[in-house]
Amino acid sequence: MTAKIDLKRELDAYRAKQGEVRFVDVPPLSYLAIDGHGDPNGPAFAEAVAALYPLAYALKMASKRELGRDFTVMPLEGLWSADDWSSFTDARDKTRWDWTLLILQPDWIDEAMLEAARERVAAKGAPEGSSAARLADVRLERLEEGRCVQTLHVGAFDDEGPVLARIHDEILPAHGLRPRGRHHEIYLSDARRVEPAKRRTILRQPVEPA
Template sequence: MTDKTDFKRTLDAYQAARGRFRVLDVPDTQYLMVDGHGDPNTAPAFTAAVETLYPVAYKLKFASKRDLGRDYVVPPLEGLWWAEDMASFTAARDKSRWDWTLMIMVPEWIDQDMFAAAVEEAGARNRPSRLDDTRLETLSEGRCVQTLHVGSFDDEAEVLARLHHEFVPGNGLRMAGRHHEIYLSDFRRVAPEKQRTILRQPVTIAAATSA
């Protein structure tokens, strides 16, 4: 019987503490990805993306266990979020202007051939509507700042404002990539006030200004 890896426990990138901003270096990571736009609460494409990613993720898990003898817990849903005006995430909180990429992490030993086979298998019956939009891609984030948020997504704005406008510039950094969320709780089943979400922001060293 093979051991089952739980990446939430074994990878440092899935560790975060409430009320603390932590700087860490995130290694290049493979993900299943589906892109979209608009309010996640009302955009049909958002629900369709979730309902597409999970079948493919589980097909890959089963193939890994069956063919490679390497079993693992399917990692949590994640999302990249951005907009032309980043105030849409803090002061304005205008969800209709958001772009997003939903993702599920895939172990590094999964290759494109296994992905293609999983997509084909997932589409054999009850084909997910966004299956043709799904891709396997490596995300390179590098240096990041992250924290754990406990509560509803709408209560993130204050935490993000402190991250963007206080911690990042206060530590000689600047934002360098897309806002990243890791949903440790299943938001379809957990009450909003109990949801646990890692909030991550890629950063780089701010350029020095001349006196």
């Protein structure tokens, strides 16, 4: 069996410091993904999370058992968008948010492994807090974000607004850049166990020349 890998430690794009905004080149990466809409404090978000994690752990165990390749299950991530950007920065109108939840996968995880894992998880019964329909909605998705700007936010999710506004209104224009694609968050802390003031979240935005 090869050594267990932890992609958080191997990928520069998963490093960030509080108070430091930096540019990174994110390589093409594969994720488990599931879509949703609305307030992340609502049941739809919880159901999506509950569908993702059993598949992530089933894939880890299958990789270790069948391929001799073990890996750390990565933290939850989210892609976020809305018709009006102010719903993230000023208004914080969560009912208008569209989201895609993600869990990063090693490159060797493929569609056949995902389908086999889905069958194993479904055979055990729907995960707690989810439904069979949501389990079926999880897919493998390849993201090619390329050049991005990112920083580490420490604190409550609702306190991200000023950080995002600074990136979009000051830093990007100063470098002749504009946002490209969806806002990306990487949740380094488990929100179920870490109090809001101590949560660590990487805030990432793909960019392009203005």
